[in-house]
Amino acid sequence: MPTFEIFRTLPEQIAARLQQDILAGQLQPGDPLREVDLSERFGVSRGPVREAFRQLVQQGLLVLEPNKGVRVAPNPSDEMRPLVVQLRRTIEVFVLESIFDRITADDIAVWDEILDDIKSACESNDLNALTDHDLRFHQAIVKSHDDRDLFTLWQPIAMRMMMQYNRLDDLMESYREHKRILDAIRAGDQWAAIEALSTNIQ
Amino acid sequence: MPTFEIFRTLPEQIAARLQQDILAGQLQPGDPLREVDLSERFGVSRGPVREAFRQLVQQGLLVLEPNKGVRVAPNPSDEMRPLVVQLRRTIEVFVLESIFDRITADDIAVWDEILDDIKSACESNDLNALTDHDLRFHQAIVKSHDDRDLFTLWQPIAMRMMMQYNRLDDLMESYREHKRILDAIRAGDQWAAIEALSTNIQ
DNA sequence: GCGCTGTAGTTTGTCGACGAAATCTGGCGC
DNA sequence: GCGCCAGATTTCGTCGACAAACTACAGCGC
Numbered sequence: 001m002p003t004f005e006i007f008r009t010l011p012e013q014i015a016a017r018l019q020q021d022i023l024a025g026q027l028q029p030g031d032p033l034r035e036v037d038l039s040e041r042f043g044v045s046r047g048p049v050r051e052a053f054r055q056l057v058q059q060g061l062l063v064l065e066p067n068k069g070v071r072v073a074p075n076p077s078d079e080m081r082p083l084v085v086q087l088r089r090t091i092e093v094f095v096l097e098s099i100f101d102r103i104t105a106d107d108i109a110v111w112d113e114i115l116d117d118i119k120s121a122c123e124s125n126d127l128n129a130l131t132d133h134d135l136r137f138h139q140a141i142v143k144s145h146d147d148r149d150l151f152t153l154w155q156p157i158a159m160r161m162m163m164q165y166n167r168l169d170d171l172m173e174s175y176r177e178h179k180r181i182l183d184a185i186r187a188g189d190q191w192a193a194i195e196a197l198s199t200n201i202q
Numbered sequence: 203m204p205t206f207e208i209f210r211t212l213p214e215q216i217a218a219r220l221q222q223d224i225l226a227g228q229l230q231p232g233d234p235l236r237e238v239d240l241s242e243r244f245g246v247s248r249g250p251v252r253e254a255f256r257q258l259v260q261q262g263l264l265v266l267e268p269n270k271g272v273r274v275a276p277n278p279s280d281e282m283r284p285l286v287v288q289l290r291r292t293i294e295v296f297v298l299e300s301i302f303d304r305i306t307a308d309d310i311a312v313w314d315e316i317l318d319d320i321k322s323a324c325e326s327n328d329l330n331a332l333t334d335h336d337l338r339f340h341q342a343i344v345k346s347h348d349d350r351d352l353f354t355l356w357q358p359i360a361m362r363m364m365m366q367y368n369r370l371d372d373l374m375e376s377y378r379e380h381k382r383i384l385d386a387i388r389a390g391d392q393w394a395a396i397e398a399l400s401t402n403i404q
Numbered sequence: 405g406c407g408c409t410g411t412a413g414t415t416t417g418t419c420g421a422c423g424a425a426a427t428c429t430g431g432c433g434c
Numbered sequence: 435g436c437g438c439c440a441g442a443t444t445t446c447g448t449c450g451a452c453a454a455a456c457t458a459c460a461g462c463g464c
Contacts (some may be wrong), residue, residue, distance in 0.1 A: 009268050010448080034415070045449045050416090054253060058260035060354060065208045067416060067455050077349055083296045087289055087355075094285045147279055152262060153289075153358060160355070212418080236445070247419045248446090269425050269446060409462080416452070428443070434437085 014042055014052035022061050022072055023135070023162050024128040029074045033062065043091055059159045062181045069081055076160045089201045091154045092138065092196050095145045100190045114140060115175075130174060131165045137178055158167040167202065174200075216244055216254035224263050224274055225337070225364050226330040231276045235264065261361045278362045282285055286362045291403045293356045294340065295396050297347045304393045309346055316342060317377075324377040333367045334374060339380055369404065376402075 008016075018038075021027045033053065034058070035046045053070045054061040062070040076084060114137045121129035135158070142154045168174055177200040184193035220240075223229045235255065237248045244251070255272050258264040264272040278286060316339045323331035337360070344356045370376055379402040386395035 036415080046416090047448055051253075051256060054256050055260070058354070060351060068457095069416065073351070076351065079300065079351065080349060083293065083352075084355075086292055090288055090292065091285065098281065139223075147282060149262060149275070149278065150282065150285075153286075153362070154258070155308070156355060156358065158350075238445075249418055252446090270427095271446065406464085407462105408464095409460100411460085411461080414457075415455085417452105419452080420450100422447105424445100424447075426445075430439105431439090431441100432437105433437080434438100434452090434454105 006173070010044055010048040011051035011055060014038070014044075014049055015055045017042075018052060018056060019059075019061060019159075020106065022056075023131050023165070027072045029072050031072045033072070034072050035037070035069070059156050061159055061163070073163070075164045078147065080160070081164075084157060085202055087157045088154070088161060089198055091150070092141060092197055092201065093196040095142055095150065096185075096197060099145055100185075100193070103144070103185060108186060111137065111140055111185075115178055115182055118178055119175045125171055127165070127171065130171055131162060134165075134174060134178070135162055152182055162199075212246055212250040213253035213257060216240070216246075216251055217246075217257045218259060220254060221261075221263060221361075222334065224258075225333050225367070229274045231274050232354055233240070233274045235272050235274070237271070261358045263361055263365070274361070276345070277366045282367075286359060287404055289359045290363060291400055292344060293352070293359065294399055294403065297344050297352065298387075298392070298396055298399060301347055302387075302395070305346070305387060310384070310388060313339065313387075315344055317380055317384055320380055321377045324373040327373055329367070329373065332373055333364060336367075336376060336380070363403075 018027070018033075027033070035049050035053070039046045039049045053062060053064070057064045057070060061073055063073045084200050114133055117133040118130065118137060121127075121133055138158065139151070142151050145151075177196065179198060180196040181193055184190075184196050220229070220235075229235075237251050237255070240251045241248045241275055255264060255266070255368075259266045263275055265275045266272050308334060316335055319335040320332065320339060323329075340360065341353070344353050347353075379398065382398040383395060383402060386398050
């Protein structure tokens with residue numbers, strides 16, 4: 001029995017941890033992951049680890065070869081990036097369009113907090129933290145849509161982009177982009193919000 | 203690509219079977235699925251069934267409530283359909299654009315066979331068979347792209363559409379639409395092929 | 405030297421069993 | 435009759451063990 005508090009299901013916790021490690025580059029594309037290694041590392045049996053693997057496979061972060069285990073997925077090819085960008089834009093713009101007049105002060109408060117985290121990460125030049133908070137920012141927007149199903153549709157697409165998070169030379173630019181989105185939302189300017197969102201996704 | 207599906211693993215076979223049952227409407231939205239029932243039905247243990255469940259959850263065909271099991275997912279809301287249509291069009295058009303000048307006679311031969319199946323299903327007014335072959339037709343196109351990852355990205359989106367396959371009054375129209383796509387490809391007319399594909403996806 | 409083959413060792417795939425959470429059911433108090 | 439609580443039952447979550455598939459490598463024949 002693990003000694004730490006359980007917030008979500010065991011497989012979810014494991015998947016979340018591995019996702020961090022992969023997006024942070026501590027696990028490189030091609031690296032093999034063994035079920036026993038991780039089950040020992042997390043102090044659980046192989047079952048939950050296996051389930052976490054399958055989850056991450058569906059999200060595109062791992063690739064599965066039957067009877068051979070999983071490896072960290074290769075980065076998406078350059079050819080595919082425009083497609084993935086277009087798909088992600090389509091979804092997030094759709095969300096913004098369909099909830100824009102229903103956004104509450106609470107929503108904005110949450111997003112503001114994440115924006116602060118983004119700012120901190122940019123200021124301290126911490127790329128890993130920035131990747132994490134950037135993801136959380138967009139996650140929060142997508143999840144604010146009533147239809148929770150939308151999030152499961154968005155996630156694998158967003159993951160493909162997060163795997164190669166090296167678009168900006170100046171990290172601070174990321175903070176400015178997200179601030180522009182949130183400011184536009186706060187001002188009730190839907191066009192500007194969508195414009196800023198589209199600019200941020202590329 | 204082989205003309206018939208090759209199933210490597212047990213969970214894959216189970217997932218494929220359940221997918222058929224769901225798309226054919228033999229399992230209705232909201233129906234609960236119990237692990238022991240299916241493990242007995244397929245003569246396997248609960249492990250593989252569990253894994254198949256998780257796979258179908260990620261594809262949007264099932265919904266999972268922790269500690270409560272899985273149910274057949276509700277049909278996508280009408281509000282979401284335009285989004286899903288746009289996403290699926292984006293991907294399939296992308297595939298067609300990026301492989302158009304590399305399509306071989308073998309590719310077309312495979313697609314022709316599936317088109318025949320579609321024709322048969324339309325003629326015998328068999329909606330379930332049509333759903334199945336329609337899915338196979340588009341699967342074959344998407345899978346013909348080098349990047350196998352594209353398929354995993356496409357699948358959950360396509361599934362959302364296949365769950366409500368009731369667009370046409372006259373089934374024969376489906377055959378004509380797919381024939382138009384394939385004829386355009388055969389004639390080397392990229393614009394017409396994309397146009398026909400977009401018409402088919404709605 | 406080169407390639408094949410068989411064997412040992414590693415890793416995944418599957419299974420049956422146990423414990424935990426949720427649901428159902430019946431009885432009690434009001 | 436109605437609502438609530440407790441025990442029984444069902445179902446999921448997790449585990450440890452066994453079986454099957456794959457890998458690596460040494461030995462053999464050519």
